[in-house]
Amino acid sequence: MAVKVCFSQLSSCWGCHQSLLNAHxxxxxxxxxxxxxxxxxxxxxxxxxxxxxxNGEVDVGFIEGLVRTKQDLELTKLTRxxxxxxxxxxxxACYGNVPGLANQWSIEEVQxxxxxxVESATTKxxxxxxxxxxxxxxxxxxxxxxxxxxxxGCPPRTEQIVGAVQFLLGQKGFPMNxxxxxxxxxxxxSGCLLDNGILCYGPVTSIGCSLxxxxxxxxxxxxxxxxxxxxxxxxKLLDMTKSLDSISSGDKKNLFEFLSLFLNVPLMAGFDxxxxxxxxxxxxGKPDTPLTNMPSIxxxxxxxxxxxxxxxxxxxDISNVCQTCPRIIGKGTMAKVKRDYEGLxxxxxxxIEQGYICIGPITKAGCGGLCIKVNAPCTGCxxxxxxxxxxxxxxYKTIKESFNVDLSKxxxxxxVKDPIGTFNKFTLASNRxxxxxxxx
Amino acid sequence: xxxxxxxxxxxxxxxLAAPDFLVGPFADPALRNIVYxxxxxxxxxxxxxxxxxxxxxxxxxxxxxxxxPIVAIVGGMxxxxxxxxxxxxxxxxxxxxxxxxxxxxxxxxxxEDYWDVVANIGVVPTYYLxxxxxxxxxxxxxxxxxxxxxxxxMDYDVxxxxxxxxxxxxxxxxxxxxxYKPAGYPDGIYRANCLAMTNCADKMATPLADEALKAMRxxxxxxxxxxxxxxxxxxxxxxxxxxxxIAGLLxxxxxxxxxxxxxxxxxxxxxxxxxxxxxxxxxxxxxxxxADGICKKLxxxxxxxxNIAGIEKSLMHVAKQVFEDKALDGLKLPDPWIK
Numbered sequence: 108m109a110v111k112v113c114f115s116q117l118s119s120c121w122g123c124h125q126s127l128l129n130a131h132x133x134x135x136x137x138x139x140x141x142x143x144x145x146x147x148x149x150x151x152x153x154x155x156x157x158x159x160x161x162n163g164e165v166d167v168g169f170i171e172g173l174v175r176t177k178q179d180l181e182l183t184k185l186t187r188x189x190x191x192x193x194x195x196x197x198x199x200a201c202y203g204n205v206p207g208l209a210n211q212w213s214i215e216e217v218q219x220x221x222x223x224x225v226e227s228a229t230t231k232x233x234x235x236x237x238x239x240x241x242x243x244x245x246x247x248x249x250x251x252x253x254x255x256x257x258x259x260g261c262p263p264r265t266e267q268i269v270g271a272v273q274f275l276l277g278q279k280g281f282p283m284n285x286x287x288x289x290x291x292x293x294x295x296x297s298g299c300l301l302d303n304g305i306l307c308y309g310p311v312t313s314i315g316c317s318l319x320x321x322x323x324x325x326x327x328x329x330x331x332x333x334x335x336x337x338x339x340x341x342x343k344l345l346d347m348t349k350s351l352d353s354i355s356s357g358d359k360k361n362l363f364e365f366l367s368l369f370l371n372v373p374l375m376a377g378f379d380x381x382x383x384x385x386x387x388x389x390x391x392g393k394p395d396t397p398l399t400n401m402p403s404i405x406x407x408x409x410x411x412x413x414x415x416x417x418x419x420x421x422x423x424d425i426s427n428v429c430q431t432c433p434r435i436i437g438k439g440t441m442a443k444v445k446r447d448y449e450g451l452x453x454x455x456x457x458x459i460e461q462g463y464i465c466i467g468p469i470t471k472a473g474c475g476g477l478c479i480k481v482n483a484p485c486t487g488c489x490x491x492x493x494x495x496x497x498x499x500x501x502x503y504k505t506i507k508e509s510f511n512v513d514l515s516k517x518x519x520x521x522x523v524k525d526p527i528g529t530f531n532k533f534t535l536a537s538n539r540x541x542x543x544x545x546x547x
Numbered sequence: 548x549x550x551x552x553x554x555x556x557x558x559x560x561x562x563l564a565a566p567d568f569l570v571g572p573f574a575d576p577a578l579r580n581i582v583y584x585x586x587x588x589x590x591x592x593x594x595x596x597x598x599x600x601x602x603x604x605x606x607x608x609x610x611x612x613x614x615x616p617i618v619a620i621v622g623g624m625x626x627x628x629x630x631x632x633x634x635x636x637x638x639x640x641x642x643x644x645x646x647x648x649x650x651x652x653x654x655x656x657x658x659e660d661y662w663d664v665v666a667n668i669g670v671v672p673t674y675y676l677x678x679x680x681x682x683x684x685x686x687x688x689x690x691x692x693x694x695x696x697x698x699x700x701m702d703y704d705v706x707x708x709x710x711x712x713x714x715x716x717x718x719x720x721x722x723x724x725x726x727y728k729p730a731g732y733p734d735g736i737y738r739a740n741c742l743a744m745t746n747c748a749d750k751m752a753t754p755l756a757d758e759a760l761k762a763m764r765x766x767x768x769x770x771x772x773x774x775x776x777x778x779x780x781x782x783x784x785x786x787x788x789x790x791x792x793i794a795g796l797l798x799x800x801x802x803x804x805x806x807x808x809x810x811x812x813x814x815x816x817x818x819x820x821x822x823x824x825x826x827x828x829x830x831x832x833x834x835x836x837x838a839d840g841i842c843k844k845l846x847x848x849x850x851x852x853x854n855i856a857g858i859e860k861s862l863m864h865v866a867k868q869v870f871e872d873k874a875l876d877g878l879k880l881p882d883p884w885i886k
Contacts, residue, residue, distance in 0.1 A: 122615060128562065128599070129599075129600075129613060129614075131596040131600035131603070132596050132597065132600065134585075134596065135585065138582045138585070139582075139586070149562065149580060150577075150579075150582075151576035151579055151580070152577075222723070225846055226846050227708075227709055227714040227846060227848060228716055228723070229713040229714060229728070229732065230714075230715045230716045230732070232716050232718060234717060234718050234720060234721055235718060236718040238719060238721060261615060262614050262615070446814075446840075448812050448813075448840070451625065451807075451808050477607070477611050478611050478612070480611060481609075481611035481618045482625040482626035483617045483625050524840075524841050525841055
């Protein structure tokens, strides 16, 4: 049955929707699985049709944009009521984005500039008939309703949106067959990968896939989900998962795949799901969500693997843009803060060590480094890796520790002309310290 | 910019507008959408998606991101196009030109099928606002051009925009209504984007697009066209120009020239005005900077401003036609392509 989906647009530019549509031919795989119940501009259902639905009837609600008007506020609440899962879709919905910078001024000042003072205005008034009215500040969606998943980015990358949709739709009914993959494996008689020390998840995985990775000597990564039983090789797999201290990079990759396919753990960067097993492990060392309906030995294997993750934070720590950046660190030194118009950075070396401010070190990864590929430093659109009030000082400390920077803190800040716009461009509305008046 | 123009116009035509024409304007919304069109006309759907994909990928290749490109800086670009990428996209151009020709045929058939609607519903005389360079259609740079309802064309230097464009703040909308100042409000209400652009242009910048413009003028028969439904036709004419300009630019190896930042600038206190044509209308920026080159104040007149008054005017016109004059009665509608 198709999954009911709603897309609610608050104050925004529609870029996140465009990013989803950018999947183009990839949409052909996704769209048939969706029943779109509300998506203004793409489908001609009116708001009344969403209002008429039962509460909780819609499976997934994507909320794009930020809350600036009272209409945004009402639509946010309505979407929450009607949907089981809410995704804050894009940096506006996650953190307030560039329009959140307006929170430096009162709503009266903002309206005054826009409607009364602006040079081209010939009629000067604040519109007040049949208009929704403004909120005093740009408000974060998650200050109003519970958000289940955050999909940041301005816009989020197409692959990431499709991945998130597929993950959420991936409430795929696993077949839970009696037999395991091993029964059908080409290496059943000889050459079993487990015998050769390679982690293969065939002994716990349902039979019935068409790809059969072991045909090409690749291990089974569990995409059919758990089987009702386990194969005779399961003890070998269990033993291997008990001593996972050192595994090869290939096994590591397969472990990622196994977790995402078999346990439905979202491993994609920039997709932050409350109730996410990885987040639970990070917090308490083990998942709070029980792994249900599996043979006990399968559960034990899964727990061993998740235990391995708990000891290896590199798997679930939020990575930053630098960790995905190919530029070389250590060749230059930031001795002066350069601005966009000053020269051109070379395309090989770290922007920071060429003197340019690049927010990559404090920004969540997930974008694929699109800006860096065209010689533009990161400006932070995926949001910060840590939520502190003073991102500017955090940035300075981070680059002073990890890069060649020959500037004192005072010298550095003397040369940054627009600290709020530089370090909080996308997240000011969600900066709680700023909202409390603690950021100068 | 032409890559964006190409994908945006095609998104509008195929994803937003075509379902109404192909499935029928009064069909159930659950069917009257792009998803259903793709399911029912997979060949056309796949072609449309391939065209949009080409435009967006080209935009991302040059701009870093197809949405909010980040490569442009004061004085030039952060990076030129890679030669490999130029070759890759150049190879894709002939197929895209074929697709564009097929799209023209589809659009012409839609116009023909819905001629009764095009010719009779929403024919609203207004002013038009666009941009031309020496009278020729241009989305990159040029003068502001205003066309009066009677077809008279007037050119203005963008720096004089405050003499040309007034901004009426209505009491019922946060989107302010821009209008042609010398004619006053509401008489000076104008419309923007593709039909306004073709109304402004003496001719298109490329041969196939110019032929397409001539065909539209022959069919509708005027120098200035007030037919709201002709926006779809004008959009396709601009799409043709976009792919022809893209082809020309990709053929020029100079777009890979590493000397991509040609102007050295120093920050200073001052004021500047810039203008360009986005797919949905004119973008006009007036920026004031301080001695550090930091923006202290700005006035943006964007497509939403330029379109909203015209949309309200044509909507009011059509509402009267439909509800008072019962214009839909007896209107000839074709059998839907998709049943």
